[in-house]
Amino acid sequence: MQRLLDFWRRSLTLRIVSINVSLSLIAVLIIGGYMSVSIGSSLFEQRRDEVVVETQLASVAAEDHFVQAVSGTTTSADMETIRENALAASRGVISNVSDTYWSLARTDGQPDEPLAMGDIQSQGFDGSLITEELRASVSGNRGTPYYQSVSVTAADGETSPGLIVGSTVEVPRSGSYELYVVATLDDAQDTLATVQLVMLIGGLAIVLLIGGVSWLVVRMVVGPVRATTAVSAKLAGGELDERVRVQGDDDLATLGKNFNKMADSLQQQIEDLEKLSTIQQRFVSDVSHELRTPLTTIGLAGSVIYEERESFSPSAKRSAELLNAQVDRFEAMLADLLELSRFDAGAATLETEPTSLVQLAQISIEAVEPLAEERGSELVLTATGGHFEAQVDPRRIRRILQNLLGNAIDHGEGHEIEVIVDSNQNAAGIAVRDHGVGMDPDDAEHVFDRFYRADPSRHRRTGGTGLGLAISRDDARLHGGTLDVWSVKGKGSMFRLTLPRESGLPVIPPIRFPDEGGAL
Template structure:
């Protein structure tokens, strides 16, 4: 099974970004580990240096005393005339050196650059013969250059069966008087110092690990005490945002977190009161609009009947009275349309709209809508063309609402198209269907486009409208699109015209979140 590094990396990034507790604990542990590591290195280095310096000074002092003693023995033997027994004198000197020092091994070698016969045999410990320990050329040269009682030294290591052991090798010059100059090398094993240093380092290591773990535990407890209430407050905020207005934070103690909880609860109480007041006001407004609309329909029906009678008999009236009858008939029609739009908006505001979806061929629906406004378009001198390149044109929609959207879009295009052609595009894919109404009229500025779906708002109130709109058409069209799970988008440029695009999911009850089958505005060459 292959290790999915990308998945694990994504999970770790999500955990890091999504959890304040994890970030705080990790940062605390990392900083604590860095601090403990730096302090441990400084302490270990200081202890190592102090132990080594102390042991080195002790070794050099001891080697210096041994050298003085050996030189005195050689000088005394020469003064007493013991030249024939020079080898036994040298052996006695080396035995005395080994007894008076703590050196583990020694080497007694003739100094280089001397002439004459060798009268004393060199003496070395076994480790020099086996190669486990050797005198470096550098140390021999340094020893040869030393003067008087000066002690040369070098850090070396001896190889043993248990591994390499550190040590210090000292070098001094002995003048045998009668047999020339010899170099005395003493090796002091520092295994005891290394053992002490290892113990200190292991103690620092385990102590550092324990200290980092302690820091981590303390950070966890602090974060749990602080982040826990913050998370509870975040959950309560999410519930409030979801509409659970009764949600409150528990208040414990008198510390800052308790003050935060009390402030949050006061804010929640205030929001609950205001939201309830707004909801009550909204319900009153919706009921008022609905009641007024319903109550107006009865007298409006009577007025409509009376107006129709007058309109039908306008030929018998004087010109002024006849014109009045025509205006009355037109305004009664506009009033009925406005009442219908107000009732529809009140249903949307009350959330009482239900779709009645059926499989519908949108191309046929568009053709019917175009046919219904064709006379108005011809009157304005605009030609309406339909471009449907092909695709999945059948979709589960509420045909009445889609037809209403098309009537509004086509009516606006006729009013603002400046007698230029109007093109209706229909296209689809496996997931969505799209209808775009494109005109080449006056267009709209960016500030106007932002408000085009506002209720009772018109881009140009002074413009004469052929379709007699109420200012609610595009707002209702937007609601019709949203209730289908789709969108109604707009594009417009001054002098280039406008384009409204309706995109709906092909299957009822599903929301559309992909790319629309049509660009905005549509690419004329691509769909030609």
């Protein structure tokens, strides 16, 4: 059931056709039901009027026969013959005698008459159909026929709808009699059933026709849309030369033409951006390489000047120190730019080997420990997992840790800095957590952008070119891992490096952020 529901949600054709068929079916049922009721009511009224008129005519025929025959009659035996003849005359005006039952009964409450006749009824007549209400209406309103709807039971026990109609017959020297005629409505019922069957077959044919027409129309509309969707998926996958086939001049053709124009424009813009990116990467790479030679010369000269600074005047000594510091910073920036150019050009490669992440973290901590002591921060290493070795490039992981530890020292406000190493069967992780100033959500969102600084005004002791975290993220991705950040203003930050222990393994972070229920 769920699969069918999901397919219904995904398929526009199925939704439109099913909705059209459902609405058409509802309309056919409403119209067919109304027509069935109207036709049934019309057939009943027609049959009712026919039976009432025939009963009234039968009463008149019987009464006329009694009037003509009783004038010379003097015995009850003669009355029995006259009654049979009168009833035969009355049955002669009834159109469907086989489906009609009759009864002639003397009206109650009359004085004795010399030629009074007994009650008589046809075979199969059910006397229980004559209700007290009907007898009162017939006897109290002579000359006017009355009817009631009844259920007629045939000899085989089958029940069918019917009518009982009563009318009075005046017999000279015998009194007033009541003539009751019971007529079945089988013919009207059969006619109604035939009409309903025809309406049902016609309604189903109309619904199927509407469904087929809807499917055809939707196919004409959805087909080009699906083709456009397929082309857009290929464009999204990098196949920029794909275009939509356009046929005709209708609205769908206009959509296809506009889509192709959009694809042409996007392809041209992407190609321009790729050319610009290539030029930019080449420019950065060329400039970085070209600056290396003069920078090396300046560095050597600066080192000589820096070594002789004690013999200079105070202002010259300070200038030598500034020159040496800025040359070092310039060299670090050039190295970072060259590394980024390798990532952009896809030339960065890994030199992996089985590495103990705990030892790598310990080495990185020892490298920055003097700086941490200067800032008053204590570095604490915690290793909780059991799979500490991973197939990684130690140089790149060391660079990531140096960047993360440097940032933690600069922003840790002298509080404890925690380094956590953990692992599971598939992944290994290293987290660096400080309890310093933290970042706003906007800063945390852009912290891995190139040349971005959450607080440019802060004094940094670890240099800082604004490229360290961007390179660290690229190093993590090159390993098939991730570098994530959690930060809250005033509570500190936590950077989490997650790496696959072997290439191709799924990366499931073994270390949780504080808001994920972790211990930190």
